[in-house]
Amino acid sequence: DAGVIQSPRHEVTEMGQEVTLRCKPISGHNSLFWYRQTMMRGLELLIYFNNNVPIDDSGMPEDRFSAKMPNASFSTLKIQPSEPRDSAVYFCASRKAGGLNEQFFGPGTRLTVL
Amino acid sequence: GENVEQHPSTLSVQEGDSAVIKCTYSDSASNYFPWYKQELGKRPQLIIDIRSNVGEKKDQRIAVTLNKTAKHFSLHITETQPEDSAVYFCAATLYGNNRLAFGKGNQVVVIP
Numbered sequence: 148d149a150g151v152i153q154s155p156r157h158e159v160t161e162m163g164q165e166v167t168l169r170c171k172p173i174s175g176h177n178s179l180f181w182y183r184q185t186m187m188r189g190l191e192l193l194i195y196f197n198n199n200v201p202i203d204d205s206g207m208p209e210d211r212f213s214a215k216m217p218n219a220s221f222s223t224l225k226i227q228p229s230e231p232r233d234s235a236v237y238f239c240a241s242r243k244a245g246g247l248n249e250q251f252f253g254p255g256t257r258l259t260v261l
Numbered sequence: 262g263e264n265v266e267q268h269p270s271t272l273s274v275q276e277g278d279s280a281v282i283k284c285t286y287s288d289s290a291s292n293y294f295p296w297y298k299q300e301l302g303k304r305p306q307l308i309i310d311i312r313s314n315v316g317e318k319k320d321q322r323i324a325v326t327l328n329k330t331a332k333h334f335s336l337h338i339t340e341t342q343p344e345d346s347a348v349y350f351c352a353a354t355l356y357g358n359n360r361l362a363f364g365k366g367n368q369v370v371v372i373p
Contacts, residue, residue, distance in 0.1 A: 189363065190305070247292070247312060249310070251307075
């Protein structure tokens with residue numbers, strides 16, 4: 148298995164632009180998580196899906212952030228419009244059914260908003 | 262919500278010595294406690310985990326102990342090696358809840 152796949156790996160954009168981050172979970176995993184990591188705030192959960200349905204989006208910082216999971220093999224996290232304070236590493240993780248199973252992280256997308 | 266704290270924030274050890282990182286959690290219903298290792302520029306990766314019905318688990322040089330009464334769990338690394346240098350994150354989940362709450366991480370530096 149290729150593991151969790153994220154794209155792009157690096158993104159540099161200007162303030163005000165739309166940013167779309169993509170994630171392909173491990174096949175057979177039915178839970179998907181989006182995290183944001185910064186030095187100041189550590190690893191924060193933004194939103195997670197079970198069976199393609201958003202369960203908890205309380206970590207989404209503002210209405211500028213949105214996430215979708217149209218099918219079991221694809222999810223997007225969109226920021227529109229982007230701001231410099233959105234600069235961070237965004238990780239996607241997936242897991243098999245059940246809360247006691249390992250979450251597998253993707254390689255992350257390093258986002259820089261100028 | 263769950264609050265997970267890690268101590269110390271940074272730990273330096275001589276190669277060959279042991280390292281211990283402690284994590285506390287707030288919710289007594291938490292039942293799963295993983296530890297993740299993150300090397301610089303890489304993704305977090307699970308190194309060991311423990312469930313609430315077990316007090317200790319060991320895997321070669323690493324071990325995790327859980328004290329449910331005191332609501333803390335610890336990571337033990339013995340015979341440390343330079344490749345153990347990384348940031349280590351603890352996490353806890355709620356019974357019946359799918360999400361993990363992560364600590365802020367501990368920077369471990371192994372001095373050759």
